[in-house]
Amino acid sequence: xxxxxxxxxxxxxxxxxxxxxxxxxxxxxxxxxxxxxxxxxxxxxxxxxxxxxxxxxxxxxxxxxxxxxxxxxxxxxxxxxxxxxxxxxxxxxxxxxxxxxxxxxxxxxxxxxxxxxxxxxxxxxxxxxxxxxxxxxxxxxxxxxxxxxxxxxxxxxxxxxxxxxxxxxxxxxxxxxxxxxxxxxxxxxxxxxxxxxxxxxxxxxxxxxxxxxxxxxxxxxxxxxx
Amino acid sequence: xxxxxxxxxxxxxxxxxxxxxxxxxxxxxxxxxxxxxxxxxxxxxxxxxxxxxxxxxxxxxxxxxxxxxxxxxxxxxxxxxxxxxxxxxxxxxxxxxxxxxxxxxxxxxxxxxxxxxxxxxxxxxxxxxxxxxxxxxxxxxxxxxxxxxxxxxxxxxxxxxxxxxxxxxxxxxxxxxxxxxxxxxxxxxxxxxxxxxxxxxxxxxxxxxxxxxxxxxxxxxxxxxxxxxxxxxxxxxxxxxxxxxxxxxxxxxxxxxxxxxxxxxxxxxxxxxxxxxxxxxxxxxxxxxxxxxxxxxxxxxxxxxxxxxxxxxxxxxxxxxxxxxxxxxxxxxxxxxxxxxxxxxx
Numbered sequence: 001x002x003x004x005x006x007x008x009x010x011x012x013x014x015x016x017x018x019x020x021x022x023x024x025x026x027x028x029x030x031x032x033x034x035x036x037x038x039x040x041x042x043x044x045x046x047x048x049x050x051x052x053x054x055x056x057x058x059x060x061x062x063x064x065x066x067x068x069x070x071x072x073x074x075x076x077x078x079x080x081x082x083x084x085x086x087x088x089x090x091x092x093x094x095x096x097x098x099x100x101x102x103x104x105x106x107x108x109x110x111x112x113x114x115x116x117x118x119x120x121x122x123x124x125x126x127x128x129x130x131x132x133x134x135x136x137x138x139x140x141x142x143x144x145x146x147x148x149x150x151x152x153x154x155x156x157x158x159x160x161x162x163x164x165x166x167x168x169x170x171x172x173x174x175x176x177x178x179x180x181x182x183x184x185x186x187x188x189x190x191x192x193x194x195x196x197x198x199x200x201x202x203x204x205x206x207x208x209x210x211x212x213x214x215x216x217x218x219x220x221x222x223x224x225x226x
Numbered sequence: 227x228x229x230x231x232x233x234x235x236x237x238x239x240x241x242x243x244x245x246x247x248x249x250x251x252x253x254x255x256x257x258x259x260x261x262x263x264x265x266x267x268x269x270x271x272x273x274x275x276x277x278x279x280x281x282x283x284x285x286x287x288x289x290x291x292x293x294x295x296x297x298x299x300x301x302x303x304x305x306x307x308x309x310x311x312x313x314x315x316x317x318x319x320x321x322x323x324x325x326x327x328x329x330x331x332x333x334x335x336x337x338x339x340x341x342x343x344x345x346x347x348x349x350x351x352x353x354x355x356x357x358x359x360x361x362x363x364x365x366x367x368x369x370x371x372x373x374x375x376x377x378x379x380x381x382x383x384x385x386x387x388x389x390x391x392x393x394x395x396x397x398x399x400x401x402x403x404x405x406x407x408x409x410x411x412x413x414x415x416x417x418x419x420x421x422x423x424x425x426x427x428x429x430x431x432x433x434x435x436x437x438x439x440x441x442x443x444x445x446x447x448x449x450x451x452x453x454x455x456x457x458x459x460x461x462x463x464x465x466x467x468x469x470x471x472x473x474x475x476x477x478x479x480x481x482x483x484x485x486x487x488x489x490x491x492x493x494x495x496x497x498x499x500x501x502x503x504x505x506x507x508x509x510x511x512x513x514x515x516x517x518x519x520x521x522x523x524x525x526x527x528x529x530x531x532x533x534x535x536x537x538x539x540x541x542x543x544x545x546x547x548x549x550x551x552x553x554x555x556x557x558x559x560x561x562x563x564x565x566x567x568x569x570x571x572x
Contacts, residue, residue: 132321135281135391136335136381137310139303146334151325226324226365 011195019198022185023205025099029171029181033106034164040111041163042156044070045118046144056130057140066115073112078170081109082177102171102179110167117159121152154225161217165210172206182206230389230421231257231280235289238275238445249275250445253289257438259388262415262422264436264453266429266468272445273425277391280423281313282306293389311337314382318394320374322366328377329353329362335384352380356410372403379410383418390414390422396431408434429468433457433533441465454534458503459565473529475499478542478569489526489544491572496545496552497526501565505536511562512541519555521547540565 006013048066051059073081082105089104090096125148133147149156172183182202190199236253239246250272257263267273278284279291282298291298293309301309322331332349340348353359356376366374375395382390392411396404412435414420424436432439432453440450441464448462460466470476478499481489491497500511516523523543530539545552559566 126319126321128317128319128321129323131283132315132317132378134283135310135313135315137307137337137385139307147323151323153325224325226367 009197009201011189011198012201015189015198019185019201022180022182026168026171026181026183026209028099029102029106029174029179030164030167033103033110033171034167036103037107037111037114037163037167038160040107041114041118042149044111044115045122046148048115048119049122049148050140050144056134056143070112070115073108074116078105078109079173079176081105082174082179086177097178097180099180102174102177102181105174105177105179106167106170109170110163113166114159114163117163118156121155121159122148124155125151154221157217157220157224161214164213164217168206168210168213228259229256230259230294231255231423232292233289234291236276236279236286236291237288238272238279238284238286248445250279250286253442253445253447255440255447255450257389257421257423259421260415260419261438262412262424262436264424264426264432264439265442266426266432266439267442268427268464271442273442274393276442277393277423277425280389280391281310281315307337311385312387313389313391314385314387315391315393316375316378316382316395318397320366320371320378320398322374322377322381324366327363327365328358328369331366331377332381332384335381337385348384349380352383353377355383355414356380370403371399372407375399375403375407376410379407379414383414386418388419388421390420391425392422393425394427395424397427404431405434411435429472433472433531437534441468452534454505454536454538457533457538458501472531473539475527475529475540475542478527482569489542489570491544491570492546493572494546494549495572496556496568497542497570498545498556499540499542499565499567499569500559501540501567502530502537503565504563505534509562511559511564512543515555515558519547519551519558521545521551521555542569 012019044066048063048070049055050057051063051066053060053063085105085108086096089101093100093104095101129147129151130143133143138146171179171181172186175181175184175187182205186199186202189195190202233253233255236250237248238250240249241247253276265273265276275284279286279298280293282301286299293313296305296309298306323334326334329349332352333345336345350359350362353362356379358373358376358380361369361373366377369377390411396407399407408431411422415422424431426432436453438451439453439456440447441456441462442448443462443464449456449460449465456465457469457472460469478489489497512523512525515521523545525541525543527542530537532538545555556566556568
């Protein structure tokens with residue numbers, strides 16, 4: 001088995017510790033950036049849902065600011081966003097390179113997308129449920145927490161999977177601007193030094209990772225849906 | 227009788243790009259304690275908007291609307307939420323939370339601090355009341371429509387409201403289930419002293435449980451009153467159309483248009499429609515006129531229902547006999563407060 005791997009992936013096997021480190025970096029970037037952007041996206045998604053015209057607590061000002069900001073950041077290609085954020089990243093994180101430096105652009109890049117996804121998950125909650133909650137005398141925080149978020153859980157899981165997959169994609173891009181991770185590894189060896197086996201090994205690992213995320217997501221949806 | 231919901235000159239407008247649309251105009255309504263008040267109208271007539279003004283889910287633009295003496299427009303949001311504990315509501319689409327069990331759905335409606343044991347006891351008491359004790363741990367998706375509506379009713383009663391608003395609660399249900407839900411509502415009205423406002427587009431629902439009815443059309447009330455009086459003598463065209471849906475007596479007109487021999491009076495005969503329009507009718511009228519005036523009474527159609535404990539409806543008959551005797555019989559019926567309509571006389 002090991003012989004076979006040595007034969008097929010010589011450049012990977014000779015750099016196994018580095019390959020493994022890159023994998024860990026990717027996982028750290030996905031998990032940390034994912035968790036931070038999840039919290040932000042839920043806050044933004046709820047804010048947009050509640051303040052939009054006809055929402056539970058319409059507020060044109062708040063709605064327009066968040067809505068436009070989300071659109072603005074979503075329209076910038078991520079690689080350009082990551083590059084242009086370098087000075088800000090250095091100021092916020094203390095460094096603009098490595099896994100630490102990659103987290104900030106990842107969060108800024110994925111949160112607007114995630115927020116839109118959460119917003120659409122919340123929009124899927126039957127307006128009749130909201131009306132029933134109001135008729136029961138629930139206040140705004142209670143409706144958000146006990147109806148909107150609670151009833152949207154299966155959809156939130158679904159959109160989180162989609163977002164995580166996009167995020168894995170983006171971690172490969174931040175590699176280019178010095179972020180480390182599997183993408184960086186594949187570009188440095190596979191692309192720049194023509195080590196095709198490195199590219200292929202990276203693809204296999206990323207495909208397995210995405211598959212795992214989707215499998216866990218599906219299981220979670222099944223558990224949470226009645 | 228004290229009025230628990232008092233509505234005066236209520237007006238509501240929707241403004242859109244195309245201009246203003248009047249949703250409700252000049253609504254006057256008094257719902258007394260213990261009433262089962264039906265509000266009937268076609269879709270888009272404004273009845274759902276009206277009922278949503280009662281618990282403040284919709285704002286109104288003019289007029290006054292007081293529930294238990296409190297003007298809804300004057301309430302702060304906290305007071306409004308407190309009021310909603312006393313005004314339960316059920317919906318056409320049931321609106322149960324799909325992610326929660328039946329028991330959890332009912333429990334969700336508790337407002338304020340209530341300890342766990344009280345909650346649990348109250349939930350099982352309510353589920354027993356609506357006959358769903360064994361479904362406590364089921365999810366709404368596993369229940370039939372009728373069962374879901376029963377859960378919704380239990381949920382609406384958690385805070386022991388004095389008023390229940392029912393917005394097309396039976397419109398998504400089959401006729402048998404509709405009957406059982408209406409029977410449950412009537413039972414809750416009788417045992418808990420609930421005041422119920424029933425929104426519907428089905429006159430049969432009004433006939434089944436309401437004691438008062440308001441007919442609403444294009445945002446205005448065209449007719450209102452006691453259910454018996456409205457059914458016995460509808461005035462507005464829309465009301466007549468609604469009443470006709472609950473009776474088969476109007477079929478006679480179809481038969482007449484088709485020149486059916488069934489409704490073709492022969493010489494000396496009278497095709498007659500008799501309407502029960504007063505509550506006191508309880509005697510054996512047909513056999514009485516038949517015996518007393520020696521005429522034959524051939525019943526073509528009959529549609530008699532019991533509304534507010536009095537017979538309501540009527541007969542379409544052909545009277546056969548001596549012309550003078552028939553006139554005497556008609557005079558007698560008029561005297562007995564029977565609505566007489568001679569459809570055809572040969």
